[in-house]
Amino acid sequence: MSDESARDAGFDDWLDAAETGDAYYLDCPAGHTSLPPRRLCPTCGAAELDERPLPETGEIETFTVTHVPTPAFEDDAPYATAIADFGPIRVTGQVVDLDPDAVDTGLPVELAVTSSETTGERVLGFKTV
Amino acid sequence: MTGVRVAGTGLTPFGNAPERTSRDLFAEASSAAFADSGVPREDVEAVFYGNFMGELAEHQGHQGPLMAEAAGVRAPATRYESACASSGMAVRDAVMRVRNGEHDVVLVGGAERMTNLGTAGATEALAIAADELWEVRAGMTFPGAYALMAKAYFDEFGGGREDLAHVAVKNHENALTNEKAQYQKSIEVAEVLDAPTVSSPLGLYDACPLSDGASALVLTSEAYAEEHDIDAPVSITGTGQGGDRMALHDREFLARSPAAREAGEEAYTDAGIDAGDVDVAEVHDCFTIAEVLALEALDLEPVGEGITAARDGRTTADGDTPINLSGGLKAKGHPVGATGASQIAEVSKLLAGTHPNSEHVADATTGVAHNAGGTVASAAVHVLEVAK
Numbered sequence: 001m002s003d004e005s006a007r008d009a010g011f012d013d014w015l016d017a018a019e020t021g022d023a024y025y026l027d028c029p030a031g032h033t034s035l036p037p038r039r040l041c042p043t044c045g046a047a048e049l050d051e052r053p054l055p056e057t058g059e060i061e062t063f064t065v066t067h068v069p070t071p072a073f074e075d076d077a078p079y080a081t082a083i084a085d086f087g088p089i090r091v092t093g094q095v096v097d098l099d100p101d102a103v104d105t106g107l108p109v110e111l112a113v114t115s116s117e118t119t120g121e122r123v124l125g126f127k128t129v
Numbered sequence: 130m131t132g133v134r135v136a137g138t139g140l141t142p143f144g145n146a147p148e149r150t151s152r153d154l155f156a157e158a159s160s161a162a163f164a165d166s167g168v169p170r171e172d173v174e175a176v177f178y179g180n181f182m183g184e185l186a187e188h189q190g191h192q193g194p195l196m197a198e199a200a201g202v203r204a205p206a207t208r209y210e211s212a213c214a215s216s217g218m219a220v221r222d223a224v225m226r227v228r229n230g231e232h233d234v235v236l237v238g239g240a241e242r243m244t245n246l247g248t249a250g251a252t253e254a255l256a257i258a259a260d261e262l263w264e265v266r267a268g269m270t271f272p273g274a275y276a277l278m279a280k281a282y283f284d285e286f287g288g289g290r291e292d293l294a295h296v297a298v299k300n301h302e303n304a305l306t307n308e309k310a311q312y313q314k315s316i317e318v319a320e321v322l323d324a325p326t327v328s329s330p331l332g333l334y335d336a337c338p339l340s341d342g343a344s345a346l347v348l349t350s351e352a353y354a355e356e357h358d359i360d361a362p363v364s365i366t367g368t369g370q371g372g373d374r375m376a377l378h379d380r381e382f383l384a385r386s387p388a389a390r391e392a393g394e395e396a397y398t399d400a401g402i403d404a405g406d407v408d409v410a411e412v413h414d415c416f417t418i419a420e421v422l423a424l425e426a427l428d429l430e431p432v433g434e435g436i437t438a439a440r441d442g443r444t445t446a447d448g449d450t451p452i453n454l455s456g457g458l459k460a461k462g463h464p465v466g467a468t469g470a471s472q473i474a475e476v477s478k479l480l481a482g483t484h485p486n487s488e489h490v491a492d493a494t495t496g497v498a499h500n501a502g503g504t505v506a507s508a509a510v511h512v513l514e515v516a517k
Contacts, residue, residue: 011262062383064276065329070253073268081269083277083378090378092267105284124267
Protein backbone atom coordinates (compact mmCIF):
# COMPACT_ATOMS: atom_id res chain seq x y z
CA MET A 1 0.00 0.00 0.00
CA SER A 2 1.32 3.42 -0.82
CA ASP A 3 0.99 6.39 1.51
CA GLU A 4 -2.74 7.09 1.64
CA SER A 5 -2.22 10.84 1.88
CA ALA A 6 -0.40 11.12 -1.45
CA ARG A 7 -2.16 10.77 -4.78
CA ASP A 8 -0.61 8.78 -7.61
CA ALA A 9 -0.23 11.51 -10.21
CA GLY A 10 -1.46 10.44 -13.61
CA PHE A 11 -3.36 7.43 -12.31
CA ASP A 12 -5.62 9.27 -9.87
CA ASP A 13 -6.07 12.00 -12.47
CA TRP A 14 -7.28 9.32 -14.85
CA LEU A 15 -9.75 7.98 -12.27
CA ASP A 16 -10.99 11.57 -11.76
CA ALA A 17 -11.54 11.80 -15.51
CA ALA A 18 -13.28 8.43 -15.61
CA GLU A 19 -15.65 9.58 -12.84
CA THR A 20 -16.84 12.45 -15.03
CA GLY A 21 -17.08 10.33 -18.17
CA ASP A 22 -13.87 11.75 -19.62
CA ALA A 23 -11.60 8.69 -19.55
CA TYR A 24 -8.84 8.69 -22.12
CA TYR A 25 -6.02 6.63 -23.55
CA LEU A 26 -2.63 7.67 -24.84
CA ASP A 27 -1.77 7.46 -28.52
CA CYS A 28 1.70 7.83 -30.01
CA PRO A 29 2.48 9.00 -33.58
CA ALA A 30 2.89 5.37 -34.68
CA GLY A 31 -0.55 4.49 -33.32
CA HIS A 32 0.62 2.52 -30.25
CA THR A 33 -1.83 2.89 -27.40
CA SER A 34 -1.36 2.81 -23.64
CA LEU A 35 -2.66 3.92 -20.24
CA PRO A 36 -1.13 6.66 -18.05
CA PRO A 37 1.00 7.68 -16.28
CA ARG A 38 3.56 7.69 -19.09
CA ARG A 39 6.15 9.99 -20.55
CA LEU A 40 7.09 7.59 -23.31
CA CYS A 41 5.29 5.11 -25.51
CA PRO A 42 5.98 1.64 -24.01
CA THR A 43 6.14 0.12 -27.48
CA CYS A 44 8.43 2.54 -29.37
CA GLY A 45 9.62 5.16 -26.89
CA ALA A 46 7.97 8.08 -28.68
CA ALA A 47 7.59 11.13 -26.44
CA GLU A 48 4.60 12.70 -28.21
CA LEU A 49 1.64 11.08 -26.50
CA ASP A 50 -1.82 12.45 -27.25
CA GLU A 51 -4.77 11.94 -24.93
CA ARG A 52 -7.75 10.62 -26.87
CA PRO A 53 -11.24 9.89 -25.54
CA LEU A 54 -11.73 6.28 -24.54
CA PRO A 55 -14.65 4.66 -26.39
CA GLU A 56 -17.60 4.60 -24.00
CA THR A 57 -18.32 0.92 -24.35
CA GLY A 58 -16.06 -2.06 -24.01
CA GLU A 59 -16.65 -5.79 -24.08
CA ILE A 60 -15.70 -8.36 -21.44
CA GLU A 61 -12.97 -10.55 -22.91
CA THR A 62 -12.20 -12.72 -19.90
CA PHE A 63 -13.20 -12.73 -16.23
CA THR A 64 -12.80 -14.51 -12.92
CA VAL A 65 -14.78 -14.59 -9.71
CA THR A 66 -12.34 -14.23 -6.82
CA HIS A 67 -13.22 -15.97 -3.56
CA VAL A 68 -9.82 -15.59 -1.84
CA PRO A 69 -8.96 -11.87 -1.95
CA THR A 70 -6.12 -9.76 -0.64
CA PRO A 71 -6.89 -8.07 2.72
CA ALA A 72 -7.82 -4.88 0.83
CA PHE A 73 -10.88 -6.67 -0.63
CA GLU A 74 -11.75 -8.96 2.28
CA ASP A 75 -15.34 -7.69 2.61
CA ASP A 76 -15.84 -7.45 -1.17
CA ALA A 77 -15.37 -11.15 -2.00
CA PRO A 78 -16.67 -12.91 -3.92
CA TYR A 79 -16.34 -10.39 -6.72
CA ALA A 80 -15.84 -10.58 -10.48
CA THR A 81 -12.69 -9.13 -12.06
CA ALA A 82 -12.73 -8.76 -15.81
CA ILE A 83 -10.53 -7.61 -18.64
CA ALA A 84 -12.63 -5.52 -21.01
CA ASP A 85 -11.59 -4.58 -24.52
CA PHE A 86 -12.33 -0.92 -25.32
CA GLY A 87 -10.76 -1.09 -28.79
CA PRO A 88 -7.57 0.96 -28.54
CA ILE A 89 -6.81 -0.49 -25.09
CA ARG A 90 -7.93 -3.14 -22.64
CA VAL A 91 -8.62 -2.39 -18.97
CA THR A 92 -8.86 -4.59 -15.86
CA GLY A 93 -11.75 -3.79 -13.55
CA GLN A 94 -14.37 -5.09 -11.15
CA VAL A 95 -17.85 -5.79 -12.43
CA VAL A 96 -20.00 -3.84 -9.98
CA ASP A 97 -23.64 -4.08 -10.95
CA LEU A 98 -24.11 -7.78 -11.60
CA ASP A 99 -24.22 -10.91 -9.49
CA PRO A 100 -20.74 -12.41 -10.05
CA ASP A 101 -22.35 -15.58 -11.40
CA ALA A 102 -24.09 -13.58 -14.15
CA VAL A 103 -20.90 -12.12 -15.58
CA ASP A 104 -19.97 -13.48 -18.98
CA THR A 105 -17.61 -12.87 -21.85
CA GLY A 106 -18.98 -10.65 -24.61
CA LEU A 107 -21.01 -8.50 -22.21
CA PRO A 108 -20.88 -4.80 -23.14
CA VAL A 109 -19.68 -2.63 -20.25
CA GLU A 110 -18.76 0.95 -19.46
CA LEU A 111 -16.35 2.29 -16.86
CA ALA A 112 -17.68 2.81 -13.35
CA VAL A 113 -15.36 4.07 -10.63
CA THR A 114 -16.56 2.52 -7.40
CA SER A 115 -15.06 1.95 -3.96
CA SER A 116 -13.84 -1.04 -1.99
CA GLU A 117 -16.31 -2.17 0.68
CA THR A 118 -13.30 -3.05 2.79
CA THR A 119 -11.13 0.07 2.60
CA GLY A 120 -13.29 2.70 0.93
CA GLU A 121 -10.51 3.25 -1.63
CA ARG A 122 -11.48 3.97 -5.23
CA VAL A 123 -11.67 0.92 -7.47
CA LEU A 124 -11.82 0.88 -11.23
CA GLY A 125 -14.96 -0.99 -12.18
CA PHE A 126 -17.31 -1.86 -15.00
CA LYS A 127 -21.09 -1.70 -15.18
CA THR A 128 -23.15 -3.36 -17.83
CA VAL A 129 -24.59 -1.20 -20.59
CA MET B 130 33.74 -19.34 -23.89
CA THR B 131 33.96 -22.01 -21.20
CA GLY B 132 31.25 -24.52 -20.34
CA VAL B 133 29.39 -24.37 -17.02
CA ARG B 134 29.05 -27.43 -14.81
CA VAL B 135 26.58 -28.12 -12.01
CA ALA B 136 29.00 -29.29 -9.32
CA GLY B 137 26.51 -29.54 -6.47
CA THR B 138 22.88 -28.97 -5.57
CA GLY B 139 21.10 -28.52 -2.26
CA LEU B 140 17.49 -28.05 -1.23
CA THR B 141 15.74 -27.67 2.09
CA PRO B 142 12.44 -29.45 2.49
CA PHE B 143 9.76 -27.22 0.94
CA GLY B 144 6.70 -26.66 3.10
CA ASN B 145 5.31 -25.06 6.18
CA ALA B 146 8.07 -23.65 8.39
CA PRO B 147 6.80 -20.21 9.43
CA GLU B 148 9.40 -19.71 12.17
CA ARG B 149 12.46 -20.40 10.03
CA THR B 150 14.28 -17.31 8.77
CA SER B 151 15.34 -17.19 5.15
CA ARG B 152 18.98 -16.95 6.27
CA ASP B 153 18.58 -20.25 8.09
CA LEU B 154 16.87 -21.83 5.08
CA PHE B 155 19.63 -20.68 2.73
CA ALA B 156 22.33 -21.85 5.15
CA GLU B 157 20.87 -25.34 5.03
CA ALA B 158 20.48 -25.42 1.24
CA SER B 159 23.94 -24.02 0.55
CA SER B 160 25.58 -26.40 3.02
CA ALA B 161 23.93 -29.29 1.22
CA ALA B 162 25.12 -27.95 -2.14
CA PHE B 163 28.73 -27.61 -0.93
CA ALA B 164 28.65 -31.09 0.58
CA ASP B 165 27.26 -32.48 -2.68
CA SER B 166 29.87 -30.67 -4.78
CA GLY B 167 33.14 -31.35 -3.00
CA VAL B 168 34.05 -27.72 -3.79
CA PRO B 169 35.55 -25.78 -0.85
CA ARG B 170 33.62 -22.68 0.22
CA GLU B 171 36.74 -20.51 -0.04
CA ASP B 172 36.85 -21.06 -3.80
CA VAL B 173 33.53 -19.23 -4.30
CA GLU B 174 34.08 -15.94 -6.11
CA ALA B 175 30.53 -14.55 -6.15
CA VAL B 176 27.06 -15.25 -4.73
CA PHE B 177 23.87 -14.83 -6.79
CA TYR B 178 20.75 -14.97 -4.61
CA GLY B 179 17.09 -14.86 -5.61
CA ASN B 180 14.33 -13.60 -3.33
CA PHE B 181 11.00 -11.93 -3.99
CA MET B 182 9.13 -10.79 -0.88
CA GLY B 183 11.78 -10.50 1.82
CA GLU B 184 10.89 -6.87 2.51
CA LEU B 185 7.30 -7.87 3.25
CA ALA B 186 7.86 -11.22 4.97
CA GLU B 187 10.93 -10.37 7.02
CA HIS B 188 11.29 -6.60 6.71
CA GLN B 189 14.66 -7.29 5.13
CA GLY B 190 16.28 -5.63 2.18
CA HIS B 191 19.92 -5.82 1.07
CA GLN B 192 19.91 -9.58 1.30
CA GLY B 193 22.99 -10.43 -0.80
CA PRO B 194 25.64 -9.96 1.89
CA LEU B 195 23.35 -11.47 4.52
CA MET B 196 23.03 -14.67 2.51
CA ALA B 197 26.73 -14.91 1.70
CA GLU B 198 27.32 -14.76 5.47
CA ALA B 199 24.65 -17.37 6.09
CA ALA B 200 26.36 -19.65 3.59
CA GLY B 201 29.75 -19.14 5.24
CA VAL B 202 31.14 -17.53 2.11
CA ARG B 203 33.32 -14.43 1.93
CA ALA B 204 32.54 -13.20 -1.57
CA PRO B 205 30.61 -10.36 -3.19
CA ALA B 206 26.90 -11.12 -3.26
CA THR B 207 23.91 -9.74 -5.12
CA ARG B 208 20.20 -10.31 -4.61
CA TYR B 209 18.02 -10.81 -7.69
CA GLU B 210 14.33 -9.92 -7.68
CA SER B 211 12.20 -10.87 -10.61
CA ALA B 212 9.04 -12.05 -8.85
CA CYS B 213 8.70 -15.85 -9.09
CA ALA B 214 11.59 -15.96 -11.58
CA SER B 215 14.06 -14.43 -9.12
CA SER B 216 16.49 -17.32 -8.82
CA GLY B 217 16.10 -18.27 -12.49
CA MET B 218 17.53 -14.84 -13.24
CA ALA B 219 20.26 -15.37 -10.63
CA VAL B 220 21.23 -18.62 -12.38
CA ARG B 221 21.29 -16.86 -15.74
CA ASP B 222 23.68 -14.14 -14.58
CA ALA B 223 25.86 -16.68 -12.79
CA VAL B 224 26.09 -18.82 -15.93
CA MET B 225 27.08 -15.83 -18.04
CA ARG B 226 29.75 -14.75 -15.54
CA VAL B 227 31.34 -18.21 -15.51
CA ARG B 228 31.13 -18.44 -19.27
CA ASN B 229 32.87 -15.18 -19.89
CA GLY B 230 35.73 -16.24 -17.62
CA GLU B 231 34.97 -13.78 -14.82
CA HIS B 232 34.55 -16.54 -12.22
CA ASP B 233 35.41 -20.23 -11.90
CA VAL B 234 33.20 -21.03 -8.91
CA VAL B 235 29.92 -19.38 -7.92
CA LEU B 236 27.17 -20.04 -5.40
CA VAL B 237 23.67 -19.52 -6.79
CA GLY B 238 20.29 -20.04 -5.20
CA GLY B 239 17.37 -18.46 -3.50
CA ALA B 240 15.00 -18.62 -0.59
CA GLU B 241 11.55 -17.48 0.42
CA ARG B 242 9.73 -17.32 3.72
CA MET B 243 6.01 -17.02 3.07
CA THR B 244 3.82 -18.95 5.48
CA ASN B 245 4.55 -16.57 8.39
CA LEU B 246 2.40 -14.03 6.49
CA GLY B 247 -0.70 -16.25 6.58
CA THR B 248 -2.89 -16.86 3.52
CA ALA B 249 -4.26 -13.31 3.24
CA GLY B 250 -0.89 -11.68 3.85
CA ALA B 251 0.88 -13.94 1.39
CA THR B 252 -1.84 -13.33 -1.21
CA GLU B 253 -1.24 -9.61 -0.80
CA ALA B 254 2.54 -10.06 -1.02
CA LEU B 255 2.34 -12.21 -4.16
CA ALA B 256 0.08 -9.62 -5.81
CA ILE B 257 2.89 -7.07 -5.90
CA ALA B 258 4.25 -8.99 -8.88
CA ALA B 259 1.34 -7.47 -10.84
CA ASP B 260 0.80 -3.82 -11.80
CA GLU B 261 -0.19 -2.13 -8.53
CA LEU B 262 -2.14 0.72 -10.11
CA TRP B 263 -3.95 -0.98 -12.95
CA GLU B 264 -4.35 -4.56 -11.71
CA VAL B 265 -4.00 -4.95 -7.96
CA ARG B 266 -6.14 -1.91 -7.13
CA ALA B 267 -8.92 -3.42 -9.22
CA GLY B 268 -8.81 -6.46 -6.94
CA MET B 269 -6.76 -8.75 -9.12
CA THR B 270 -4.95 -11.40 -7.10
CA PHE B 271 -2.32 -13.73 -8.43
CA PRO B 272 -4.62 -16.74 -8.68
CA GLY B 273 -7.08 -14.27 -10.22
CA ALA B 274 -4.61 -13.34 -12.96
CA TYR B 275 -4.00 -16.96 -13.91
CA ALA B 276 -7.76 -17.55 -13.73
CA LEU B 277 -8.24 -14.77 -16.30
CA MET B 278 -5.71 -16.57 -18.51
CA ALA B 279 -7.36 -19.97 -17.97
CA LYS B 280 -10.78 -18.64 -18.92
CA ALA B 281 -9.30 -16.97 -22.01
CA TYR B 282 -7.56 -20.25 -22.92
CA PHE B 283 -10.75 -22.30 -22.61
CA ASP B 284 -12.61 -19.77 -24.78
CA GLU B 285 -9.91 -19.67 -27.47
CA PHE B 286 -8.75 -23.28 -27.62
CA GLY B 287 -11.27 -25.38 -25.68
CA GLY B 288 -10.60 -27.68 -22.76
CA GLY B 289 -11.77 -27.24 -19.23
CA ARG B 290 -11.24 -27.78 -15.55
CA GLU B 291 -11.04 -31.55 -15.86
CA ASP B 292 -8.11 -31.29 -18.28
CA LEU B 293 -6.32 -29.02 -15.83
CA ALA B 294 -7.09 -31.41 -12.98
CA HIS B 295 -4.96 -34.03 -14.73
CA VAL B 296 -1.97 -31.68 -14.48
CA ALA B 297 -2.41 -31.50 -10.71
CA VAL B 298 -2.92 -35.26 -10.40
CA LYS B 299 0.22 -35.95 -12.48
CA ASN B 300 2.41 -33.61 -10.47
CA HIS B 301 1.20 -34.99 -7.14
CA GLU B 302 1.98 -38.49 -8.42
CA ASN B 303 5.51 -37.41 -9.39
CA ALA B 304 6.14 -35.96 -5.92
CA LEU B 305 5.47 -39.25 -4.14
CA THR B 306 9.18 -40.14 -4.34
CA ASN B 307 10.41 -36.61 -3.55
CA GLU B 308 11.17 -36.53 0.15
CA LYS B 309 11.65 -32.74 0.06
CA ALA B 310 8.21 -32.15 -1.48
CA GLN B 311 5.52 -30.28 0.41
CA TYR B 312 2.91 -32.85 -0.62
CA GLN B 313 3.72 -36.54 -0.94
CA LYS B 314 0.16 -37.58 -1.48
CA SER B 315 -1.81 -38.85 -4.48
CA ILE B 316 -4.92 -36.95 -5.44
CA GLU B 317 -7.84 -37.84 -7.71
CA VAL B 318 -9.34 -35.79 -10.51
CA ALA B 319 -12.64 -35.64 -8.59
CA GLU B 320 -10.92 -34.11 -5.55
CA VAL B 321 -9.41 -31.38 -7.71
CA LEU B 322 -12.79 -30.62 -9.25
CA ASP B 323 -14.57 -30.60 -5.88
CA ALA B 324 -12.03 -28.38 -4.09
CA PRO B 325 -13.13 -24.89 -3.01
CA THR B 326 -12.86 -22.20 -5.69
CA VAL B 327 -10.01 -19.74 -5.24
CA SER B 328 -10.68 -17.67 -8.33
CA SER B 329 -12.93 -19.27 -10.93
CA PRO B 330 -12.25 -21.41 -12.92
CA LEU B 331 -9.29 -22.29 -10.66
CA GLY B 332 -9.77 -24.17 -7.41
CA LEU B 333 -7.54 -24.85 -4.45
CA TYR B 334 -5.92 -27.88 -6.11
CA ASP B 335 -5.14 -25.93 -9.29
CA ALA B 336 -2.83 -23.75 -7.22
CA CYS B 337 0.61 -24.39 -5.79
CA PRO B 338 0.79 -24.05 -2.02
CA LEU B 339 2.43 -21.29 0.00
CA SER B 340 5.88 -22.60 0.91
CA ASP B 341 8.99 -21.83 2.87
CA GLY B 342 12.25 -23.16 1.51
CA ALA B 343 15.60 -22.59 -0.13
CA SER B 344 17.69 -23.92 -2.98
CA ALA B 345 21.38 -23.68 -3.82
CA LEU B 346 23.72 -24.66 -6.63
CA VAL B 347 27.49 -24.68 -6.83
CA LEU B 348 28.41 -23.94 -10.45
CA THR B 349 31.94 -24.17 -11.79
CA SER B 350 33.74 -23.69 -15.06
CA GLU B 351 34.50 -26.83 -17.02
CA ALA B 352 38.21 -26.21 -16.50
CA TYR B 353 37.82 -25.95 -12.72
CA ALA B 354 35.79 -29.16 -12.58
CA GLU B 355 38.37 -31.05 -14.58
CA GLU B 356 41.38 -29.62 -12.79
CA HIS B 357 39.93 -30.41 -9.35
CA ASP B 358 38.45 -33.74 -10.39
CA ILE B 359 34.93 -32.58 -9.42
CA ASP B 360 32.14 -35.05 -10.16
CA ALA B 361 29.91 -32.77 -12.25
CA PRO B 362 28.32 -34.79 -15.04
CA VAL B 363 25.78 -32.15 -16.14
CA SER B 364 26.41 -28.84 -17.95
CA ILE B 365 24.19 -25.79 -18.31
CA THR B 366 24.48 -25.32 -22.08
CA GLY B 367 21.75 -22.80 -22.81
CA THR B 368 20.35 -19.73 -21.13
CA GLY B 369 17.57 -17.42 -22.29
CA GLN B 370 15.47 -14.59 -20.93
CA GLY B 371 12.24 -13.08 -22.19
CA GLY B 372 10.19 -10.07 -21.24
CA ASP B 373 6.73 -8.69 -21.86
CA ARG B 374 4.39 -5.88 -20.85
CA MET B 375 3.77 -5.89 -17.11
CA ALA B 376 -0.04 -5.95 -17.06
CA LEU B 377 -1.88 -8.90 -18.56
CA HIS B 378 -4.40 -6.60 -20.28
CA ASP B 379 -1.56 -4.91 -22.20
CA ARG B 380 -0.43 -8.15 -23.87
CA GLU B 381 -1.35 -9.13 -27.39
CA PHE B 382 -2.51 -12.57 -26.20
CA LEU B 383 -4.30 -13.36 -22.94
CA ALA B 384 -3.73 -17.11 -23.26
CA ARG B 385 -0.12 -17.34 -24.41
CA SER B 386 3.26 -16.53 -22.90
CA PRO B 387 5.46 -14.82 -25.51
CA ALA B 388 8.16 -14.00 -22.92
CA ALA B 389 8.62 -17.70 -22.22
CA ARG B 390 8.74 -18.41 -25.94
CA GLU B 391 11.42 -15.74 -26.37
CA ALA B 392 13.43 -17.19 -23.45
CA GLY B 393 13.03 -20.73 -24.75
CA GLU B 394 14.10 -19.88 -28.29
CA GLU B 395 17.16 -18.06 -26.99
CA ALA B 396 18.11 -20.94 -24.68
CA TYR B 397 17.58 -23.59 -27.38
CA THR B 398 19.68 -21.61 -29.89
CA ASP B 399 22.33 -21.02 -27.26
CA ALA B 400 22.56 -24.76 -26.59
CA GLY B 401 22.25 -25.68 -30.26
CA ILE B 402 19.16 -27.82 -29.71
CA ASP B 403 15.52 -27.67 -30.71
CA ALA B 404 12.38 -28.59 -28.83
CA GLY B 405 12.47 -32.10 -30.27
CA ASP B 406 15.71 -32.78 -28.40
CA VAL B 407 14.18 -32.13 -24.98
CA ASP B 408 13.85 -35.37 -23.00
CA VAL B 409 12.55 -33.96 -19.73
CA ALA B 410 11.57 -30.58 -18.30
CA GLU B 411 10.70 -28.78 -15.10
CA VAL B 412 8.25 -26.00 -15.90
CA HIS B 413 6.73 -23.24 -13.78
CA ASP B 414 3.34 -24.69 -12.80
CA CYS B 415 2.33 -22.14 -10.16
CA PHE B 416 -1.18 -22.94 -11.38
CA THR B 417 -2.26 -25.89 -13.54
CA ILE B 418 -2.94 -23.59 -16.50
CA ALA B 419 0.62 -22.25 -16.21
CA GLU B 420 2.04 -25.69 -17.06
CA VAL B 421 -0.11 -25.76 -20.20
CA LEU B 422 1.03 -22.30 -21.29
CA ALA B 423 4.67 -23.20 -20.56
CA LEU B 424 4.57 -26.37 -22.69
CA GLU B 425 3.19 -24.39 -25.61
CA ALA B 426 5.67 -21.53 -25.21
CA LEU B 427 8.56 -24.01 -25.15
CA ASP B 428 7.26 -25.74 -28.29
CA LEU B 429 6.88 -28.99 -26.37
CA GLU B 430 3.20 -28.89 -27.39
CA PRO B 431 1.54 -27.08 -30.31
CA VAL B 432 -0.38 -23.93 -29.33
CA GLY B 433 -3.87 -24.94 -28.25
CA GLU B 434 -2.99 -28.58 -27.58
CA GLY B 435 -1.04 -28.40 -24.33
CA ILE B 436 -4.29 -28.65 -22.40
CA THR B 437 -4.59 -32.38 -23.19
CA ALA B 438 -0.92 -33.29 -22.58
CA ALA B 439 -1.31 -34.54 -19.02
CA ARG B 440 -4.75 -36.09 -19.55
CA ASP B 441 -3.52 -38.04 -22.58
CA GLY B 442 -0.30 -39.12 -20.88
CA ARG B 443 2.22 -37.30 -23.06
CA THR B 444 3.76 -35.53 -20.05
CA THR B 445 3.28 -38.15 -17.33
CA ALA B 446 6.24 -40.05 -15.87
CA ASP B 447 5.91 -42.76 -18.51
CA GLY B 448 5.02 -40.32 -21.32
CA ASP B 449 7.17 -39.13 -24.21
CA THR B 450 8.39 -36.00 -22.40
CA PRO B 451 7.86 -36.24 -18.65
CA ILE B 452 7.14 -32.83 -17.16
CA ASN B 453 7.75 -31.87 -13.54
CA LEU B 454 9.05 -35.23 -12.33
CA SER B 455 9.91 -33.42 -9.06
CA GLY B 456 6.23 -32.76 -8.46
CA GLY B 457 6.51 -29.25 -9.86
CA LEU B 458 5.56 -26.14 -7.97
CA LYS B 459 2.15 -27.72 -7.49
CA ALA B 460 3.26 -30.60 -5.25
CA LYS B 461 6.93 -29.95 -4.52
CA GLY B 462 6.01 -26.46 -3.29
CA HIS B 463 6.85 -22.94 -4.43
CA PRO B 464 9.03 -20.91 -2.08
CA VAL B 465 9.05 -18.23 -4.73
CA GLY B 466 12.65 -17.04 -4.67
CA ALA B 467 13.99 -20.60 -4.39
CA THR B 468 12.04 -22.08 -7.27
CA GLY B 469 14.19 -21.26 -10.32
CA ALA B 470 17.40 -22.69 -8.87
CA SER B 471 15.51 -25.68 -7.44
CA GLN B 472 14.31 -26.53 -10.96
CA ILE B 473 17.95 -26.57 -12.15
CA ALA B 474 18.78 -28.88 -9.22
CA GLU B 475 15.98 -31.28 -10.16
CA VAL B 476 16.83 -31.40 -13.88
CA SER B 477 20.50 -31.84 -13.08
CA LYS B 478 19.77 -34.85 -10.85
CA LEU B 479 17.34 -36.32 -13.38
CA LEU B 480 20.05 -36.21 -16.08
CA ALA B 481 22.79 -37.43 -13.73
CA GLY B 482 20.70 -40.44 -12.80
CA THR B 483 20.63 -39.51 -9.12
CA HIS B 484 16.99 -38.39 -8.86
CA PRO B 485 14.39 -40.75 -7.36
CA ASN B 486 12.51 -40.43 -10.67
CA SER B 487 15.55 -40.84 -12.95
CA GLU B 488 14.37 -44.33 -13.90
CA HIS B 489 11.60 -42.70 -15.96
CA VAL B 490 14.16 -40.87 -18.09
CA ALA B 491 17.05 -43.33 -18.03
CA ASP B 492 18.31 -42.40 -21.50
CA ALA B 493 17.74 -38.65 -21.16
CA THR B 494 20.60 -36.40 -22.18
CA THR B 495 18.82 -33.03 -22.49
CA GLY B 496 16.59 -31.24 -19.98
CA VAL B 497 14.98 -27.84 -19.68
CA ALA B 498 14.08 -25.63 -16.71
CA HIS B 499 11.44 -22.90 -17.21
CA ASN B 500 10.95 -20.23 -14.54
CA ALA B 501 8.33 -17.49 -14.89
CA GLY B 502 7.69 -14.22 -13.08
CA GLY B 503 4.34 -12.51 -12.70
CA THR B 504 1.88 -13.45 -15.41
CA VAL B 505 5.07 -14.13 -17.40
CA ALA B 506 6.28 -10.58 -17.91
CA SER B 507 9.62 -12.23 -17.05
CA ALA B 508 10.87 -15.67 -18.02
CA ALA B 509 14.15 -17.53 -17.67
CA VAL B 510 14.78 -20.79 -19.52
CA HIS B 511 17.85 -23.00 -19.16
CA VAL B 512 19.01 -26.05 -21.09
CA LEU B 513 21.00 -28.72 -19.25
CA GLU B 514 22.85 -31.55 -20.94
CA VAL B 515 24.86 -34.54 -19.88
CA ALA B 516 28.46 -33.38 -20.32
CA LYS B 517 30.21 -34.99 -23.25
